[in-house]
Amino acid sequence: MGATLPLFIRKINMDRIITAYSHITENKVIVNDRLIFYQENIVNFADFVKIVYKQEMINYPRFYKMDAISKLGFLAVELVLKEKTIAGYRPEAVGVIMSNSSSSLDTDIAHNETIKDRSSYFPSPSVFVYTLPNIIIGEVCIKNKIKGENAFLISEAFNGKLLCDYADELFDNKRVEACLCGWVEVMGNNCNALVALVETADRSADSSGSGFKPMLFNAENMNFIMKRN
Amino acid sequence: MKPVYILNDNMITSLGFTTAENILAIKKGTIGIRTVNDPLLYPNPVPVSIVNDDLLNERLGEALADHHKTSPSDAFTRLEKFFIISIHDVLKNSPVEKGDPRTLLVISTTKGNIDLLEDRFKSKFSHKRLYLWELGRVIQQFFGFVNMPVIVSNACISGVLAIIISARFLQSGAFDHAVVAGGDIATEFVISGFQSFQALSPDPCKPFDLNRTGLSLGEGCGSIVLSIHPDTSRTPLVRVSGASVSNDANHISGPSRTGEELSWAINQAMEQARVSPREISYISAHGTATLFNDEMESKALENCELSNVPVNSFKGYWGHTLGAAGIIESVATISTLRSNYLYRSAGFDTLGVPSPLRVITTNRPGEVNACLKTASGFGGCNAAIIYQKD
Numbered sequence: 001m002g003a004t005l006p007l008f009i010r011k012i013n014m015d016r017i018i019t020a021y022s023h024i025t026e027n028k029v030i031v032n033d034r035l036i037f038y039q040e041n042i043v044n045f046a047d048f049v050k051i052v053y054k055q056e057m058i059n060y061p062r063f064y065k066m067d068a069i070s071k072l073g074f075l076a077v078e079l080v081l082k083e084k085t086i087a088g089y090r091p092e093a094v095g096v097i098m099s100n101s102s103s104s105l106d107t108d109i110a111h112n113e114t115i116k117d118r119s120s121y122f123p124s125p126s127v128f129v130y131t132l133p134n135i136i137i138g139e140v141c142i143k144n145k146i147k148g149e150n151a152f153l154i155s156e157a158f159n160g161k162l163l164c165d166y167a168d169e170l171f172d173n174k175r176v177e178a179c180l181c182g183w184v185e186v187m188g189n190n191c192n193a194l195v196a197l198v199e200t201a202d203r204s205a206d207s208s209g210s211g212f213k214p215m216l217f218n219a220e221n222m223n224f225i226m227k228r229n
Numbered sequence: 230m231k232p233v234y235i236l237n238d239n240m241i242t243s244l245g246f247t248t249a250e251n252i253l254a255i256k257k258g259t260i261g262i263r264t265v266n267d268p269l270l271y272p273n274p275v276p277v278s279i280v281n282d283d284l285l286n287e288r289l290g291e292a293l294a295d296h297h298k299t300s301p302s303d304a305f306t307r308l309e310k311f312f313i314i315s316i317h318d319v320l321k322n323s324p325v326e327k328g329d330p331r332t333l334l335v336i337s338t339t340k341g342n343i344d345l346l347e348d349r350f351k352s353k354f355s356h357k358r359l360y361l362w363e364l365g366r367v368i369q370q371f372f373g374f375v376n377m378p379v380i381v382s383n384a385c386i387s388g389v390l391a392i393i394i395s396a397r398f399l400q401s402g403a404f405d406h407a408v409v410a411g412g413d414i415a416t417e418f419v420i421s422g423f424q425s426f427q428a429l430s431p432d433p434c435k436p437f438d439l440n441r442t443g444l445s446l447g448e449g450c451g452s453i454v455l456s457i458h459p460d461t462s463r464t465p466l467v468r469v470s471g472a473s474v475s476n477d478a479n480h481i482s483g484p485s486r487t488g489e490e491l492s493w494a495i496n497q498a499m500e501q502a503r504v505s506p507r508e509i510s511y512i513s514a515h516g517t518a519t520l521f522n523d524e525m526e527s528k529a530l531e532n533c534e535l536s537n538v539p540v541n542s543f544k545g546y547w548g549h550t551l552g553a554a555g556i557i558e559s560v561a562t563i564s565t566l567r568s569n570y571l572y573r574s575a576g577f578d579t580l581g582v583p584s585p586l587r588v589i590t591t592n593r594p595g596e597v598n599a600c601l602k603t604a605s606g607f608g609g610c611n612a613a614i615i616y617q618k619d
Contacts, residue, residue: 108340132382132384132608133382135481138607138608141477150474152381154362156363166397
């Protein structure tokens with residue numbers, strides 16, 4: 001049994017592919033290998049995400065209520081799902097696995113500012129609710145009616161292997177039929193988001209006409225996308 | 230699918246530093262939630278379950294001595310002390326080797342060393358220590374685990390999710406053993422935030438009760454050793470037999486109105502464990518004692534035909550311990566399973582949820598073979614896990 005199991009898993013893995021992805025860094029947005037936004041000298045994260053949001057004609061007023069990291073994660077997911085819809089899946093069959101380095105520290109610092117001074121002590125529920133990294137997953141699930149498996153994992157640097165190992169487990173055991181996997185990191189004006197939509201080959205046939213050639217879903221390809229862009 | 234066994238466990242709360250100390254306190258009916266008047270925690274008095282600092286440092290000293298560590302106790306943050314004591318205790322009587330590459334360390338926390346944002350700690354610890362992976366690295370290096378820890382931060386389901394992720398990695402054949410530890414401390418950061426939501430009860434929380442007025446916060450830490458190799462010297466054998474996670478897709482800070490997403494996770498977990506609702510003999514609920522959480526849970530359990538199963542929430546004893554909650558409540562659940570003894574749901578008097586529930590009102594013996602532990606949290610997340618005797 002020990003000899004056959006790894007082969008069995010590898011065979012299944014061959015059928016798992018990245019059908020769309022987005023990668024957002026400080027002043028640049030890449031979707032399915034295409035550069036869709038680039039502007040030199042952007043220094044402010046808030047301005048940057050707003051410009052991209054408007055350029056892509058996304059209409060979702062809740063966006064303006066979100067903290068920086070949820071805005072980034074939301075945007076990255078929207079760009080992916082514009083390329084490739086998940087409308088054909090049951091809500092429970094879609095999973096979301098996200099990760100980052102600083103958890104919600106960017107917003108934690110904002111909440112901490114509201115309680116530092118006893119003479120102006122105004123902790124706010126609308127800030128505090130975002131002091132958890134998985135709120136990003138919550139926002140994405142609300143927008144896209146996703147109800148399946150979720151997990152938010154923390155690692156010092158992007159860890160494609162960890163994401164793939166966990167997502168593979170979910171696919172292998174039929175816990176998900178599609179999964180959004182990625183990294184959403186914001187600290188001040190520095191940001192980096194990579195979101196990939198992972199599907200099985202048999203379900204990915206209704207691909208968009210964008211000419212993107214789906215890639216095998218594995219740690220090497222996830223790390224490659226992260227480094228190349 | 231490979232069975233995953235529970236080999237050993239520990240829990241730290243205001244009621245004690247080991248599983249046995251905590252269970253003894255529960256049997257006596259001790260409530261760890263007390264009104265604390267400490268301006269470092271909140272400007273006004275607030276009920277919270279706090280671990281005694283002197284006892285904490287005493288237990289840390291023992292753990293350091295056992296590990297032949299000469300580092301002074303103030304080299305560690307308060308939360309790191311929790312983790313060190315808890316993991317030290319759980320490894321003491323376990324066959325698992327920390328240095329074994331087949332051993333995985335999984336850490337669950339919502340806020341980690343968030344107290345380090347306070348000015349009083351700024352000169353003592355580096356800013357880096359605020360990062361959860363750095364907390365993980367301190368713990369990994371203290372014990373000499375060879376693998377980088379997996380760190381789970383998923384609001385109030387973090388602890389249950391960490392156990393689920395560990396079990397899944399063991400079942401996939403990637404590891405033989407996992408040490409899963411979850412912890413969070415009570416801080417002004419968290420208390421002020423929940424207070425701003427007006428979610429905190431002025432009295433110790435009363436899960437599922439008609440007169441419940443919100444949650445109580447607490448601090449704690451728990452550790453569980455999981456393995457694909459059963460420890461036959463300790464019977465009955467207890468294993469993780471099913472688990473599932475779902476999202477409400479409804480609201481970031483309020484639960485589902487119908488409970489159908491938690492129900493879905495529970496049904497998936499039962500299906501995987503191949504148990505019917507009738508075979509579930511006990512439920513350890515999330516039971517935060519907020520109006521909407523407890524309502525949602527009652528509906529979810531009714532949807533799953535589990536209304537008639539004895540249920541409790543352990544939060545009446547030590548409050549909501551956030552990233553520790555899923556671990557320490559699982560430890561108490563496993564104790565219930567091993568001892569065939571059901572514990573009263575502290576703070577409960579009169580049922581006050583829309584769907585019927587059989588809340589445990591007195592400590593009593595009861596045959597327990599398969600039990601369900603659930604958790605739900607901000608971000609709309611739900612988790613369900615089944616523990617079962619072999």
